[in-house]
Amino acid sequence: MINLSKIVRGNINSSLENKFVSFFDPEAYQAENVHDYLENMKTIRPPLFKRKPLSKSNSYAVVFFYNVGIDGVFKDEKLVENLVLIHDKSGSEIMFWNSIKDPIPLYPMKKSYPEMLDEGLLNVNDFLYRLAIRHSYEEGQPFVADIEKYKILRKTKNKSEEKIGDFFPGLVPQPSY
Numbered sequence: 001m002i003n004l005s006k007i008v009r010g011n012i013n014s015s016l017e018n019k020f021v022s023f024f025d026p027e028a029y030q031a032e033n034v035h036d037y038l039e040n041m042k043t044i045r046p047p048l049f050k051r052k053p054l055s056k057s058n059s060y061a062v063v064f065f066y067n068v069g070i071d072g073v074f075k076d077e078k079l080v081e082n083l084v085l086i087h088d089k090s091g092s093e094i095m096f097w098n099s100i101k102d103p104i105p106l107y108p109m110k111k112s113y114p115e116m117l118d119e120g121l122l123n124v125n126d127f128l129y130r131l132a133i134r135h136s137y138e139e140g141q142p143f144v145a146d147i148e149k150y151k152i153l154r155k156t157k158n159k160s161e162e163k164i165g166d167f168f169p170g171l172v173p174q175p176s177y
Contacts, residue, residue, distance in 0.1 A: 001029045001030065001031050001032070001036055001037065001040045001044075001063070002029060002030045002032075003027060003028075003029055004028040004029060004030055004064075005022045005025070005027045005028045005029075006027075006047075008022045009022050009023070023049070023050075024050075026046075026059075026060055026061050026062050026134075027044075027046060027047070027050070027061040027062070028061070028062045028063075028064070029044065029061060029062070029063045029064070029135075030063070030064045030066075031063055031064065031065050033065070033068075033088050033089070033090040033091070034065070034068065034086060034087060034088050034090050034091040034092060034093055035090035035091040036090070037063060037065070037093065037142075038091055038093060041135065041142075044061050044063075044135055044137070045137060046061070046137060059136065059137060059138065060134040060135055060136050060137060060143075061134070061135045061137065062132055062133070062134060062135075062145065063132070063133050063135050063142070064130060064131070064132050065086070065088075065128075065130070065131040065132075065133070066129065066130055066131075067088065067127065067128075067129065068086050068087065068088045068127070068128055068131050069086070069087045069088060069125060069126065069127050069128070070084055070085070070086055070087075070122065070125075070126055070127075070128055070131070070147070071084065071085045071087065071124060071125045071126075072084060072085070072113060072114075072117070072124065073085055073094055079113075079114060081097075081112055081113065081114055082096055082097055082098055082112075083095070083096060083097065084097045084113050084144060086131065086133075093142065095133060095141075095142040095143065095144055096141060096142065096143045096144065097109060097112065097113045097143070097144045098143060099111060099112035099115070109144060109145070109146075121149070122147075122149070126149070128147050128148065128149055129148050129149060129150055129151045130146075130147070130148040130151075131144065131146075131147055131148075132144075132145045132146040132147075133145055
């Protein structure tokens with residue numbers, strides 16, 4: 001796994017603002033694939049300077065995946081609402097998907113997985129361009145934080161800001177659709 005926050009803090013070309021923000025925001029990682037995450041998930045810990053009380057960087061890290069599949073988890077032929085299966089060729093992992101409507105919405109998404117299926121925003125056994133999860137330090141449990149089904153091209157005035165790859169050359173793989 002690649003620690004993107006550490007790269008920003010150590011890169012001489014990073015703006016002072018980006019470096020400052022990376023000292024307070026949760027650590028951001030990029031996993032090569034699901035197997036890479038599973039292999040390294042036990043070692044994900046906040047750096048010593050972020051282990052302070054009342055800091056949001058104390059409870060979780062953000063991990064990005066590219067080109068992964070997502071599917072529901074079924075028990076007795078019934079869809080389990082708060083769990084999804086994330087998979088690719090390297091492996092799979094069951095992750096929590098909490099929504100705002102849950103009684104205790106820990107790291108919630110705006111909509112639940114079944115709601116996204118019902119609205120046609122996702123399909124069963126769908127593939128995503130990008131998936132972001134919150135990896136809880138305390139429990140080691142992954143929570144789906146954000147999904148992007150398709151690569152969205154954003155028009156900007158400055159072409160160097162078009163892709164995150166410009167900030168981290170060679171670190172953001174493009175999906176192999």
